[in-house]
Amino acid sequence: MRPDDLNYRHLLYFWAVAKEGSITRAAERLGLSVQTISTQLGQLERQLGQALFAPQGRSLKLTEAGRTALAHAEQIFQIGERLRQALSEGTHTRPRFAVGVTDAVPKLFAFRLLESVLRPPLAVRLECIEGEFEHLLGELALNRLDLVVADRSAPQRANLKLHSHLLCNVGISLFGSTELHKRCAGNFPHSLAAAPLLLPARSNPLRGAIDAWLETHELRPDIVGEFTDSALLKTFGRAGLGLFPAPASMREDIAAQFGAVPVGPLQGVSESWYAIATQRRVQHPAIAIVQAAGGKQLAGD
Amino acid sequence: MRPDDLNYRHLLYFWAVAKEGSITRAAERLGLSVQTISTQLGQLERQLGQALFAPQGRSLKLTEAGRTALAHAEQIFQIGERLRQALSEGTHTRPRFAVGVTDAVPKLFAFRLLESVLRPPLAVRLECIEGEFEHLLGELALNRLDLVVADRSAPQRANLKLHSHLLCNVGISLFGSTELHKRCAGNFPHSLAAAPLLLPARSNPLRGAIDAWLETHELRPDIVGEFTDSALLKTFGRAGLGLFPAPASMREDIAAQFGAVPVGPLQGVSESWYAIATQRRVQHPAIAIVQAAGGKQLAGD
DNA sequence: GCGTATCTTCCAGAAAATGGAAACGTATTA
DNA sequence: TAATACGTTTCCATTTTCTGGAAGATACGC
Structure with missing residues (x-):
């Protein structure tokens, strides 16, 4: 050289x-x-x-x-x-579309968001990666990911031109097995005083909002578990181990998949999901599709 | 890493x-x-x-x-x-246009070829580099040059996509000072038998053609000097040290600049100049101008 | 002022790049 | 068929570059 x-x-x-x-x-x-x-x-x-x-x-x-x-x-x-x-991918015919999804995003939401890119006209080969928010942003910066779906928007760092697109904002309710529902549905939210609760980990923005909500209602429920992965959290909820927060609008899905029903709404608590991409001259065509899919789910709520 | x-x-x-x-x-x-x-x-x-x-x-x-x-x-x-x-060029307003010119190309020809790119509408900052043909091709391959002007076309190497554009083909005459002209103009080319000759170096394609011409005419003139640089060759010629080959069509320029006149034509001997560029998606805009200028000089001959 | 956060400089150990020597494989030539 | 030429590869000692610990410099916040 x-x-x-x-x-x-x-x-x-x-x-x-x-x-x-x-x-x-x-x-x-x-x-x-x-x-x-x-x-x-x-x-x-x-x-x-x-x-x-x-x-x-x-x-x-x-x-x-x-x-x-x-x-x-x-x-x-x-x-x-x-x-x-x-x-590294050899001679695949399908173009690659790499998406990072943080644990906190409900799998069903992610699925609905992403399913359409697998079908024509795009028909990409979808590569889904889970991981820490910060790690996923790093991969995004290195151009190893095309998109990150997360429960928070990207911090604005100098020269790291990220664009956070709000996909969806949903109100949160507490859900529980029918048994827990029986115990807690009456006199909500005061019934929560002694109720077992499954909550997102403290790193999760939703957790902050829930803690604040509990504070205002002067409730000290029994927090029996903390999870970064929302699906794991709901799986524990399905077993009746505690009430868990989830989007009110996903009532039917949660009933079908986790056998749980809404116990009561967390007034004023909501969760947002974002699609985060780097600003490029030529965006990956799948990104527009995903953003549109996010908008549709928003409209459906 | x-x-x-x-x-x-x-x-x-x-x-x-x-x-x-x-x-x-x-x-x-x-x-x-x-x-x-x-x-x-x-x-x-x-x-x-x-x-x-x-x-x-x-x-x-x-x-x-x-x-x-x-x-x-x-x-x-x-x-x-x-x-x-x-x-490295800082914040010049003029866009750069880097040209490699081999020694063998007459400076006047190069000048006429390149002068127009300095003027509007292009108004580039012209960067002229002299050097060995092979070295210039190397610089071209490294994208450090936009164009090479040479007296031969580029060898076709695998994957090295070079495009050689014929700029001009001119017949060659021998020129000499008025004194030498007096001695040699009569009975040309036999008068060359004892004439001092200034020739291009053996690496030059024109030299091969001249040697062949001398061979066919069974002439063994006195070769007093060999040069890679055509201008240096002519400068020696100007001093009356020998006859030298030059494009017949440049008669007037050579008279004006080097005080030499045509002694006789080398029938069948000609020189070609080429513009060599890499094949890119977007060619440097100056290249088209240079190629057109070459065509014009050809027409003028 | 003092602790903290950030960048810089000095230096020695670790890692990578480099080329001499020689082996190996393939085409060309005698 | 053997000899030769040409080009690539492998082995290994040397050289160069990269790397991070320690310490220094500078700016910010309390």
Whole structure:
């Protein structure tokens, strides 16, 4: 490699830093130490003969040259990622559509959202990945995912151009087996005082809203379980181990699949689901379909 | 860097090998040893999990996966090169147009070919590079040049998609100072038997044609100098040190600039100039202008 | 001011790239 | 058929580059 050739490893680190907005976060995402990134970044700047970042307080800000570099790097690594995928998936006829879904999103909702992209005219090969919200956003940034469906919108980070599209906002009720319903339906919500409850984990935005709701109603129910995965939560609910929160509008599905009925509404508590994508010149055609499907479910409520 | 990330250095070497058609040539161009390239290529294939090349006799042939990889690599390194240039040239308003010109091309011809791109509507910043034919083709392959003007067309190498456009074909005469003209113009070409001659170097295609012409006429003139640079050759000619070959149609220019007049035509000897470009989706707009300018000079002859 | 968060510099150990030597396989030539 | 030329691959010691611990510099918030 000639000395004046671009060092693509350095460029990759630069790209990560630019998108994450800080060396520290980029180092985390790349699984490297900050010194390493800082050093390589310095080498890249020295080689290019100009600064890509300017110190901005205790963090960094892209220079004009940096913006140019970022725009090019974005393209380069997008193509690189496509190459990696093209070679790893062999010669499938169906185009790939990779979606990350956080645990908290009801499987049925995700299913209805995504089922249509499998059918013509798109007929993609759907690749579904579950995982931590932050991890999924990382994969999105690396162009390894086309879309993330989550129960929260994306934090706005500098240069990481994410677009969060609200798919659906639903009111939440507590559901329970018929037995629990018998015990708790009367005098709701005061009947909850001694009721067993299955709740989302604290990392889940819905959990915060439910905790606040319990607070206002001065209720101290017996929290018997916490889950990140909404399906697992409902499976425990099906066994009658506790009341669990779920979208009021999914009453029928929950009755059919989990044998549970609404015990009472959590007034003012709602859950939102978002489709999060990177802003690209050419969006994956399946994204529009998914967004439309989200809108339909919203209208159906 | 994650272990399953693309190694862009390896990809660069693969790209060079694919375009050059052999590891040996790629190693030469990159200034590395064959073992190095071979090793890295092997690593890339192992990491991707499939062969990019298949042995074909004692050389290599792209596999289907290799063709996919090449197409992507081509884009990646083209963008990388644009980035390098965008950053090195700062914020010029004029778009860059980089042309390689081999020594053998008369400067005046090159000038007439290229002058129009400096003027509106294109108004590019012209970057002229002289050098060995092979070296210039290398720069072209690396996308560091947009066009090469040379006295020969490009050899057809596998995967190195070059397009040679014939600009001009001109008949050659021998020119000389008025003094030499006096000595040699009578009884041409037999008068050449004892005449001092300034000729292009043996690497030049025109030289082959001239040698053949001398052979057929059974002439053994006194070759006093060999030059790769046609301008330097003519400068010696101007000093009266020998007769020199030049396009018959440039008579007036040569009289004005080098004080030399035609002594006699080399029947059947001609020189061609070519504009050589890589085949891209979007050609540099200046290339069309240059090709048109070449056509005009041809018409004028 | 003091603790904390962030980037940078220095340096030694770890990892990767590199090329010399030689083996191997295939085409060309005698 | 053998000899030769050409091109790739493998082995391995050397060189270069990358990496992260430690410590220093600078900015922000309380």
